Amino acid sequence: MSTTVTVQVAGKSYQLSGAEEAAYFQRLADIADRRIRETALQNPSLDQEACAVATALSLADELVKAQQLANKLRHELEGLKKDQLDEA
Numbered sequence: 001m002s003t004t005v006t007v008q009v010a011g012k013s014y015q016l017s018g019a020e021e022a023a024y025f026q027r028l029a030d031i032a033d034r035r036i037r038e039t040a041l042q043n044p045s046l047d048q049e050a051c052a053v054a055t056a057l058s059l060a061d062e063l064v065k066a067q068q069l070a071n072k073l074r075h076e077l078e079g080l081k082k083d084q085l086d087e088a
Helices: 022-042 048-087
Strands: 003-009 012-018
Touching (some): 022 048
């Protein structure tokens, strides 16, 4: 089942659709909107497109770092499991 919802980001309407519930898409839009507004406040000389790009790069940076941390923790967990099996 596919959900389609209209959300507001940076004063513009966008239609999002997918398997997730409408509230999920609204949450994504709220995060993007908030981050774009924060970027605009911190960098008043940027136009709306530049704020959106800066925000996208910032979110991409956070994603990459979160993925790296998840991989590191996964590797550590596998090591701990292996150590437990070796001790048993």
